[in-house]
Amino acid sequence: MIFSLNLKGMLNVADEIKVDVAVLGGGPGGYVAALKASQLGGKVALVEGEGLGGVCTHKGCIPTKALLHSASLIERIKSSGLHGVSVSDFSVDFPRTMDRVQRIVNRLAKGVEYLLNKSGVEVVRGIGRIRKHGLLEVASTDKGGEVEINWRRLIIATGSHPFKVPVPGIDGENVITSDDIFKLRDLPQSVVIIGGGAVGVEFATIMSGLGCEVSLVEMMPRLIPSEDNSAGNLLKKELEKRGVRVEVGARVTRVSEGDGLKNVEATKGSEKLSLEGEVVLCASGRAPNTENIGLEILRVELTDKGFIKVDERMETNIPGVYAVGDVVGRYLFAHTAMQEGLIAAENAMGGQASMDYRVVPRCVYSQPEAAFIGISEDSAREGGYEIGVAEFPLIANGRALTLDSTTGMAKLIYGKRFGELLGAVIVAPEASELIHEIALAMRLEATVEDLAGMIHAHPTLSEILREAALRASGKPLHG
Numbered sequence: 001m002i003f004s005l006n007l008k009g010m011l012n013v014a015d016e017i018k019v020d021v022a023v024l025g026g027g028p029g030g031y032v033a034a035l036k037a038s039q040l041g042g043k044v045a046l047v048e049g050e051g052l053g054g055v056c057t058h059k060g061c062i063p064t065k066a067l068l069h070s071a072s073l074i075e076r077i078k079s080s081g082l083h084g085v086s087v088s089d090f091s092v093d094f095p096r097t098m099d100r101v102q103r104i105v106n107r108l109a110k111g112v113e114y115l116l117n118k119s120g121v122e123v124v125r126g127i128g129r130i131r132k133h134g135l136l137e138v139a140s141t142d143k144g145g146e147v148e149i150n151w152r153r154l155i156i157a158t159g160s161h162p163f164k165v166p167v168p169g170i171d172g173e174n175v176i177t178s179d180d181i182f183k184l185r186d187l188p189q190s191v192v193i194i195g196g197g198a199v200g201v202e203f204a205t206i207m208s209g210l211g212c213e214v215s216l217v218e219m220m221p222r223l224i225p226s227e228d229n230s231a232g233n234l235l236k237k238e239l240e241k242r243g244v245r246v247e248v249g250a251r252v253t254r255v256s257e258g259d260g261l262k263n264v265e266a267t268k269g270s271e272k273l274s275l276e277g278e279v280v281l282c283a284s285g286r287a288p289n290t291e292n293i294g295l296e297i298l299r300v301e302l303t304d305k306g307f308i309k310v311d312e313r314m315e316t317n318i319p320g321v322y323a324v325g326d327v328v329g330r331y332l333f334a335h336t337a338m339q340e341g342l343i344a345a346e347n348a349m350g351g352q353a354s355m356d357y358r359v360v361p362r363c364v365y366s367q368p369e370a371a372f373i374g375i376s377e378d379s380a381r382e383g384g385y386e387i388g389v390a391e392f393p394l395i396a397n398g399r400a401l402t403l404d405s406t407t408g409m410a411k412l413i414y415g416k417r418f419g420e421l422l423g424a425v426i427v428a429p430e431a432s433e434l435i436h437e438i439a440l441a442m443r444l445e446a447t448v449e450d451l452a453g454m455i456h457a458h459p460t461l462s463e464i465l466r467e468a469a470l471r472a473s474g475k476p477l478h479g
Contacts, residue, residue: 002134004202014148015140017122020152021046021348022136024128024293027054029325029337029344030157031112036345045149046121047128047138052112054159055326056334058105059179064202066101068365071209075367081403086323092211094187101182101462124149130294133318153348156300156308157341158293160286160326165194170254175280179205188212188278192264194252195283196223198364205366208242215245217266222248224364226376228411228425235354235427238367238407240326247273255280288327305329312354314344322348322374324395336360359439363432368394368408372434374423374442377413386416386422390448390472392464394428396479399459405429410464412438412448419447419472430460437465448472 001099019038024032026048036044051058077087116123126140136149162177164170176184178199191207194199196218203294206216216239218225223239223246236246250268257263262280266273288307295302300311301317307329314322322344325337339355346353380387382455394400394408408427424438441451441456451469454463470476 016144016150017045017124017147018150019043019118019122019152019345021045021153021155021345022149023155023157024111024130024136025054025122025157025159025289025325025327026052027157027159027325027337028056028334029159029341030054030155031116031341032338033155033157033322033324033345033348034121035115035119035340036342037349038121040346040349040351042349044119044121045124045151046116047124047126047136047149049125049127049141050107052116052123053109053333055179056337057108057112060184061334062108063101063182064206065365066104067097068202068206068209070097070100070173071206072367074211075209079404080371092187093184096209097210098182098185100460129292130154133298140452153323155341155344155348156295156316156321156323156327157291157325157337158327159287160288160329160332162282163285163287164282165252165284167252167254169257170282172255172257172262174278177282183280184279186213190261190277190464191279191280191281192217192262192275192277193283194264195285196220196225196246196248197283197285198224198362200281201239201364201366202285203283204239204244204246205242207281208239208244208369213243213277215247215264215277217247217250217252217264217273217275219251220248224370227362227364227370227372230409230411231372231425234407234409235366235370236365243369245275247275260327280426286326286332288329290327303329305411312338313352314345314346314355320348330357331360331362333360333362356443359443361432361435361439363435365432367432368405368427369428370428372424373435373438374421375413376423376425377411380413380422385422387422388414388416388419388448389470390414390468392467392471392479394461394464396467397459397461397464399461399463400428402459403429410434410468412451412465412468414448414472421446421448421451424465426464428464430461436463437462 020042023034023046038044125142126138128138131137140146190213192215204216224232230410250266252266254265261276264275308323324340343353362372391411395406411425413423448469452473
């Protein structure tokens with residue numbers, strides 16, 4: 001035990017913990033790193049100031065998908081007449097909808113806690129800060145006082161927080177972020193979403209499905225601007241079909257208020273736009289949680305955007321100090337963070353693992369979904385690759401017809417000389433599931449010929465991948 005003197009001259013008792021690996025942050029990257037390091041025989045402590053599972057479990061991946069399922073159910077009810085099913089009257093009890101979301105969140109968070117306890121990881125609840133190399137100090141919320149963790153290796157997994165566009169009025173009342181939206185108990189009648197990336201598109205899908213009037217504004221010329229052009233254009237058309245007002249190429253200049261509504265002002269070329277809603281949702285990106293954790297004490301290097309700089313082993317410029325997840329800023333996805341956590345933990349325990357970002361799936365949970373992997377067509381051409389591109393439309397797929405969902409396609413990007421798969425785009429129902437066939441194919445260095453020769457069950461959505469591969473091989477069957 002260590003004794004320290006507080007400001008009032010009273011002795012506080014602080015616990016001292018000695019570990020092989022300390023993990024700062026209990027989100028997907030952090031808790032997976034802790035589990036892996038423990039599996040490899042290390043004594044591990046994990047520090048978490050909020051909920052185990054991080055933003056993904058409590059404010060991101062899980063609650064959004066739970067709410068999206070509810071919105072999808074509502075849309076199916078509305079379209080049930082196409083199937084000869086008459087639903088004369090129904091209503092949405094939003095508080096009950098949100099209660100269901102919270103039950104799912106709680107169950108998964110408890111599951112993470114169970115896994116950590118079962119693996120022998122010591123979880124310290126509180127806010128951690130680096131005091132010097134080898135020492136982490138935690139203002140404990142469950143043990144009282146301070147806890148000092150002496151570590152041989154450190155994995156930083158402090159995550160990120162929502163970024164708001166710096167315009168007048170952005171910090172006003174009823175201007176919320178994706179971290180705040182699950183605190184709502186009443187469903188707003190209208191909402192304006194700032195940002196047309198994955199988060200913005202997903203929330204536009206959710207809120208319109210729940211019955212809100214939705215407007216979406218994006219500064220870049222298309223939705224999902226970091227991904228394939230055609231996919232972004234398809235998603236824009238689908239949102240507009242659902243009644244969402246979509247403005248791309250529009251820069252937000254101000255958020256004001258009048259007549260009880262928020263007014264998002266924007267410019268689009270020489271045109272001035274005004275988008276009104278009860279609530280404004282900022283989905284314009286995320287910033288790393290790097291402040292007040294003591295990085296400057298170790299002199300950990302940051303990128304020009306403020307993320308922690310790491311190598312392919314997830315190690316910083318300080319030997320024995322690793323970083324994973326959103327705080328690294330490569331791909332802000334839970335599954336990326338988990339893989340980075342595995343790599344960092346293995347290396348922290350003496351291994352020689354490296355991160356392969358080439359096969360990270362990038363998914364948008366819209367309706368239909370969109371999924372991407374590898375390099376895009378534009379990036380490949382800009383990089384000097386001699387490529388081929390093959391597409392197959394979803395409307396020609398039998399399973400899509402039975403599902404009443406025919407907007408979409410599969411696109412394969414491949415090397416012209418050898419046929420190696422370089423990337424893919426899928427816009428279809430369950431695209432987030434379909435993309436893993438391409439991920440595995442790329443990891444195994446498969447070619448379009450290999451994919452074209454693989455038997456796919458019929459009727460399935462996955463047949464669009466084989467059809468695209470057949471086109472790439474010059475042997476199309478169905479168009």
